[in-house]
Amino acid sequence: DTGVSQDPRHKITKRGQNVTFRCDPISEHNRLYWYRQTLGQGPEFLTYFQNEAQLEKSRLLSDRFSAERPKGSFSTLEIQRTEQGDSAMYLCASSFPVRGSWVRTDTQYFGPGTRLTVL
């Protein structure tokens, strides 16, 4: 396993278009997170899945944003009617909270991100 992957790496779109990003977590990880990072800032939490259940959404995630993880494996993040303010790096991370294991519990491993530019 080579880690968390994200597709596409870059996306340029026109305002008003819909875009969808994909994240493939590390295979044994059951927790998956989406973050958004704007230039010069730290990532901000958007939403979180445990297996296929979406357990929390940030207030940053407006009604134009939707995320799914249908089979508890990969996840998609869709933005409808994109706005210029949506331009950012969208990061995915995964973790596997194993108790009583030497594996580092609750440590999140990040993908390379999808950079979205809305013209």
Next chain:
Amino acid sequence: AQTVTQSQPEMSVQEAETVTLSCTYDTSENNYYLFWYKQPPSRQMILVIRQEAYKQQNATENRFSVNFQKAAKSFSLKISDSQLGDTAMYFCAFMKQGGANSKLTFGKGITLSVRP
């Protein structure tokens, strides 16, 4: 709610020297984790070091070590024998332990430049 503050936007260090990056945080939680992540230019974020709040001993990973002061809510990162490959943005992050959501709260980051 938790907050993480990194007040130094940029730092520079000569290759082979030591540099310390500062981080403070605010929380009412007693059990939590603290992390330093590194984000090289145009590359993905990777974990540098992690500290459990219940541990008094400071974490160490090769050239990287932390100074964790729980009472002062301070968590600084020391990089010894700085290398050119250490040039990156460094983020301090907080995670509440336990509960259903282990989301990370990040600081704004600090840009570290290592000079040859």
